[in-house]
Structure formats: C-alpha cells, structure tokens
C-alpha cells in the first residue's frame with residue numbers, strides 16, 4: 001500500500017481529464033492524476049503511483065529502479081499488482 | 094535494466110563502504126534510524142549491515158503505517174463493518190492485522206462484508222454501485238496516502254455521493270519522529286529520512302530535527318546504494334561538525350514536497366489532539382481527522398463507535414521494535430508464535446514491517462549479528 005508503483009502514461013482520458021491510462025509492466029489501468037496539476041504529466045512521462053493516484057513524476061531510470069525494488073519485494077509486489085488489476089476507477093458505474 | 098545494475102553494483106557498494114569506514118571516528122559508535130519500512134526492507138534484503146563497519150548500526154523506526162494501528166481502532170473498524178447495510182473497504186495490508194476481537198479476515202469469515210480495494214477511488218465506486226448500502230473506507234497511511242483519501246472525499250462531494258464515508262486513521266510522521274527523539278530509550282546519531290512520505294511533505298518539515306535536536310537527517314532512496322550513500326552523507330556531516338537536512342533522493346523528492354497534495358489534505362482533514370500508536374502510546378497532534386465541514390463523509394461522526402482502548406498482547410514487543418530499541422529477532426515470540434501467517438503483532442503483517450522483512454530476508458545476516466553480539470557480550 002505504501003509501495004509506489006512506476007507506470008508510463010499512455011493517454012489522458014479525453015472525457016475525464018483527471019484520469020490517465022498508464023502502463024505498469026504491460027498492465028494498462030486508469031489512475032488519477034489530480035495530485036499533479038502543478039505539472040501535469042503527458043503521454044510518455046513516468047509517474048510513481050500510490051493507491052491509484054500519481055504522486056510524483058519520475059524519469060525512466062528511476063522507474064526501472066523502483067520496479068526492480070518492487071519485484072525484489074516478492075509477494076507484496078504480486079499482491080500490489082493483483083490489486084491494481086482489480087482496480088477500475090475509470091468506470092463510472 | 095542496465096541502469097538498475099548501476100545502483101546495485103557490488104563494486105560501488107564496496108567502494109562506498111570503504112569511504113564510510115574511513116569516516117568513522119575510532120572508538121565511536123554510530124546509531125542511525127531508518128524511519129521508513131521500505132528502507133528496512135532494502136537493508137535486510139541486501140544484508141547492508143554487512144557492508145558497514147561494526148561501529149555503525151542501523152535501527153528501524155515507526156514508518157510502517159499498518160504496524161502503528163492500535164488494536165482498538167481495528168475493533169472500531171470491525172464494529173463499523175457489523176452495522177446493518179455497511180460495506181467496509183480496506184487495503185489488503187490491513188486484512189490480517191489483529192485487533193482485540195480478531196482481524197478483518199476473521200470478521201468477514203463471520204459474515205460481515207469487508208472488501209479489499211486497491212484505491213479509495215475503488216471504494217467510492219462500490220458506493221456508486223450500491224446506493225442502498227453505506228460504504229466505509231478504512232483510511233490508513235502516512236502522508237503518502239492521506240492525499241488520495243482527501244481527493245476521494247472531494248470527489249464524493251463533487252458527485253453528490255451520500256452513502257460513502259471514511260474511517261480516518263491517517264498518521265503523520267513528524268510527531269512520531271519527535272516522540273522517538275524525546276524518548277530516553279534511544280540515543281541516535283542521525284536519521285535516514287523516508288522516501289515516499291517526503292515526496293508529499295518535502296524536506297523542510299525535518300529541519301527542526303537538525304535545529305532543535307542537533308541530529309542530521311538525509312532523505313534516502315530505496316536502492317542499496319542510495320542507503321549506503323545516505324549513511325555516508327550522515328557521517329560526512331558528523332565528521333565536518335555539520336548538522337543539516339540533506340536530500341539524497343532529490344531525483345524523486347522535491348524540497349518543498351507536493352503542494353497540491355498538501356492542499357487537498359489540509360482542505361479535508363485537520364490534526365487530532367492526540368492519537369494512539371500501537372506500541373508507542375498516545376502522541377499528540379500525530380494523526381488526522383475529517384474536518385467538521387466534511388462531517389457527512391466521516392464514519393466517526395456518522396456512526397457510534399465503541400472507541401475502547403485495547404492493550405497489546407503481553408507477548409508482543411512491537412513497541413520496542415517500532416522504536417528501534419529491539420531488533421525483530423530479539424522479540425520472544427519472533428518466528429515461533431508470531432509469523433506472517435499467524436501474526437501476534439503488526440510488524441509481522443505488512444511487508445514494510447521490520448519483523449516481516451526480517452523474517453523473509455534477514456536470516457543470513459542474523460547469524461553474523463548474533464556472533465557479533467556474543468563477542469561483544471564476552472568482551
């Protein structure tokens with residue numbers, strides 16, 4: 001839960017501009033980017049995701065390091081990715 | 094993955110270790126606290142203490158949000174789940190945390206509706222889908238997760254959702270560090286500052302640690318080399334007679350934090366007069382509650398809670414572990430009665446808890462540490 005997951009921004013959802021589609025090691029999910037309004041991310045940017053919200057922008061190198069840290073954690077990483085897979089915050093219903 | 098190896102490079106680690114050893118004053122012992130559970134994890138996983146001279150010890154701090162939730166709050170959350178037509182939602186990490194009457198898992202086995210969610214926004218979605226139920230989100234975490242909870246409340250309000258509230262258990266890191274500095278149990282020489290919490294609060298709030306307590310703090314990244322580099326920076330400060338807040342993790346942590354996130358939290362939440370931390374007791378102004386203005390989204394105002402304080406189990410020494418006074422394996426029930434499958438204390442539940450990290454990764458270095466402590470007790 002406290003672990004930050006790195007993801008690459010693929011697109012900003014046109015009808016919901018506070019949401020972005022990100023790619024987290026091949027898994028595509030919507031996350032909220034409302035905490036980055038001072039410096040909004042654009043497609044191609046990497047962000048660190050906490051509980052469905054992008055908390056900071058990072059560079060690609062840091063993204064790889066963060067992912068490596070997560071994978072090293074083992075079970076907790078798998079749980080976190082599995083939880084992210086269940087998450088569907090972009091669906092209104 | 095080439096750049097990752099760069100951070101991991103054992104050669105570099107050894108070179109840094111040599112520089113660290115050269116900075117240590119002969120005869121002096123150094124004790125640095127890593128505040129964040131993520132750091133504890135890296136330290137045990139990579140056996141970083143083996144790279145450091147014996148005169149340096151790293152002790153873990155209270156930076157594991159699941160670990161510090163007291164039993165009574167778990168019981169209150171279960172009492173909420175037992176209300177008619179309530180769906181309780183929680184991060185997966187919370188599910189096995191023992192309360193006085195069992196855990197969320199036990200409660201859901203007994204028939205309550207407790208669901209795991211990845212994000213508070215998922216809890217809000219469950220509220221949208223179940224207009225005839227009331228959905229409570231068990232909000233836990235330090236400043237890293239509080240902004241997400243605040244944003245979710247603002248979202249619920251914007252959408253006019255009425256069947257959603259949060260059970261707010263957010264805690265703040267600075268008062269916990271202060272409580273440790275004020276505690277007579279531990280003499281520390283400096284701190285490794287938390288990584289992700291600092292992306293939100295920045296580095297400024299730590300300045301009192303240097304100014305009022307005379308201890309250096311270096312905000313550190315999570316790679317093994319980040320941690321060694323940060324230890325080196327702490328020693329450098331001590332050797333040069335400096336005492337400052339420095340940012341080793343500046344590639345992620347801005348000095349001023351995330352002001353949008355801080356504003357969202359300040360809009361929705363305010364400091365509680367006091368809050369109980371598991372093992373640490375009551376600490377004033379150390380947690381957040383929902384502001385009056387958002388009372389409609391505050392489970393504590395919407396429901397009557399038992400609010401009973403429950404003492405930790407006698408065998409549990411999590412408080413000592415959270416303060417860095419005991420190493421996990423020094424707890425009498427570590428690895429025997431208390432394991433990740435059957436946790437007695439919270440530090441064994443979350444992957445960020447010191448006991449769980451040590452249980453999973455620390456066994457190799459344990460040998461060495463035991464030998465060292467036997468030697469030093471002989472000496």
Ligand code: SF4
Pocket residue numbers: 408409410411412414421424425426427428431432436437438439440441442448
């Ligand atoms: S071994 Fe269990 S009871 Fe002992 S300190 Fe760790 S989590 Fe707490």
